Amino acid sequence: MDIYYRLYGHFGPRHWWPADTPFEMIVGAILTQNVSWRSAAAAIENLKDAGLLSPAALLSLPEEQLAKLVRPARYYVQKARKLHAFCRVLQEEFGGDLQAFLALDTRTLRRRLLDIWGIGPETADAIILYAAHKPIFVIDAYTHRIFHRLGFFGPKMSYDAMQRFFMQHLPPDVSLYNEYHAQIDALGHTTCLKNKPHCTLCPLGKVCSFFKPTLQEIAGIG
Numbered sequence: 778m779d780i781y782y783r784l785y786g787h788f789g790p791r792h793w794w795p796a797d798t799p800f801e802m803i804v805g806a807i808l809t810q811n812v813s814w815r816s817a818a819a820a821i822e823n824l825k826d827a828g829l830l831s832p833a834a835l836l837s838l839p840e841e842q843l844a845k846l847v848r849p850a851r852y853y854v855q856k857a858r859k860l861h862a863f864c865r866v867l868q869e870e871f872g873g874d875l876q877a878f879l880a881l882d883t884r885t886l887r888r889r890l891l892d893i894w895g896i897g898p899e900t901a902d903a904i905i906l907y908a909a910h911k912p913i914f915v916i917d918a919y920t921h922r923i924f925h926r927l928g929f930f931g932p933k934m935s936y937d938a939m940q941r942f943f944m945q946h947l948p949p950d951v952s953l954y955n956e957y958h959a960q961i962d963a964l965g966h967t968t969c970l971k972n973k974p975h976c977t978l979c980p981l982g983k984v985c986s987f988f989k990p991t992l993q994e995i996a997g998i999g
């Protein structure tokens with residue numbers, strides 16, 4: 778929680794997830810895999826402009842045409858296939874009723890999501906947290922990089938072990954998990970960069986085992 782408060786004090790509320798509906802959130806979670814949010818957002822705009830942001834509408838479009846629309850999100854052939862795979866499960870098993878699908882208990886929902894082609898743990902957990910509003914902590918590459926540098930994680934810690942770490946140390950609170958993941962993303966995106974992190978500007982500098990400030994820097998961040 779100390780780390781959370783330092784981040785929140787620095788960045789303020791992040792207002793995640795940027796989507797108008799749960800379905801749009803899910804589409805965004807698939808489209809943002811391995812690319813920046815900006816690229817995913819451009820693809821979502823294309824789908825919105827074409828009036829395709831519903832499971833039935835997406836399924837009615839041949840995969841090649843869908844791929845053209847989501848091209849800004851890169852890996853567009855695969856991503857069109859992933860969107861179709863998700864929508865097919867929704868239509869065939871839940872009659873297109875997204876709320877019924879999201880109402881599954883967390884374990885069942887996670888298992889069903891992970892069985893869908895193209896949905897891994899990070900995407901599944903983002904959907905559970907941000908679309909189903911159930912308390913599960915989302916791990917991504919930023920989470921590992923930052924908490925490894927802070928000294929909490931080993932270099933090859935598994936997704937599940939990192940998730941357990943957060944969930945054992947935090948109360949099961951959807952709002953907290955929502956904001957904490959968004960704060961980690963903000964730090965990873967702006968400050969704790971892969972190469973040359975901006976440690977002197979970092980709100981976690983004083984508690985980070987990676988940061989070895991010079992005497993001048995200590996005076997500056999004191």
Ligand code: SF4
Binds near residue numbers: 923968969980985
């Ligand atoms: S002090 Fe540096 S290495 Fe540590 S979390 Fe901040 S930016 Fe990352």
